[in-house]
Amino acid sequence: MKHLVIFGAPGSGKGTQSKKLEEKYGIRVVSTGDLLRAEVAAGSEIGKTCADIIAQGKFPDNAIIFKLIELFLDKNSDAKGILYDGFPRTVEQAEYLLTLLTQRREMIQTVINIGVDEDVLIKRISGRFACAECGEIYNKYFKTPSTEGVCDVCGAENFKVRSDDNEETVKTRMMMYEEATAPVLDFFRDRDLNIILVDGMQPVDVVFHQIENIL
Ligand SMILES: [Zn+2]
Structure with a gap:
């Protein structure tokens, strides 16, 4: 089974690309936010524990997140691939993911990093x-x-x-994204993972084609 991680700044079209991968290749996208919401909706033990935390707009601690990831992998052992979207968010989570996959004799094949040009x-x-x-x-600027x-x-x-949607809002969003993501990407780079930078400023189909070529 392939394991892919996708990163992309706000406006990079990461969500669109993830959906296309899911539809065309039967790769299952795992987003911890979606997993949590599903547990809350199902009223499970984990869901009950998390409902308050989520209502406050916070993230549950790693123990819960890791449990959900493991359950997801168990349930989807027949999938052709797993695409991690919005996870790992921190170096600690990235370390955990590598350890977990090693235990399962699996590995991350590719980290897809969809880049955007801030000025554009x-x-x-x-x-x-x-x-x-x-x-x-x-x-x-582009279409009058x-x-x-x-x-x-x-x-x-x-x-x-x-x-x-003004210039300042975009700059702030980009800065917050860079600060959160850079350490995780550095960690993956240090572990010699295959990180592919894709130019997210191209049309959706061109970006998708680039991603397909590296799968
Ligand atoms: Zn008109």
Whole structure:
């Protein structure tokens, strides 16, 4: 069985790529958030323990997370592959995962790191505007209407901008992501794992093709 880990900054399209891998290759995506929510919904012992912690927006401690991962692997022993999404989050979790897989005579084949160009990402998000009539999305840097001020689709002349996705928000999100992820990637690099950097700024299908080539 293949074990893959996927990393990707906000805006990298990591979720989309994970879903495509699941659909095309029967690889099962494991996200600790989803596992926890499933336990809570099922009302299991672990779920009861975690419900309060999750309600407070916190993460349960590693003992619980590790238990869930083991249960997931036991239940999915017939899968062609497992893709870890949003796990490991810390070096401690990464150490645990390597140990667990070694015990099972398995290993991580590839770590997929979907990179984004911060400047491009900022332009993508802060340049976005939409037709107020039909909702067609434009971007002042990448996709302006062919006639300035007139929607290509419906001919309307009113446009609107969303205020919540501004340059500062994007920068903060990126910084938090880098700080959390860099030590885990360094750890994997030190262990000589195969880390593949994929350019997440390309179209979805191109990114997917790059990932397929390294599977
Ligand atoms: Zn329009």
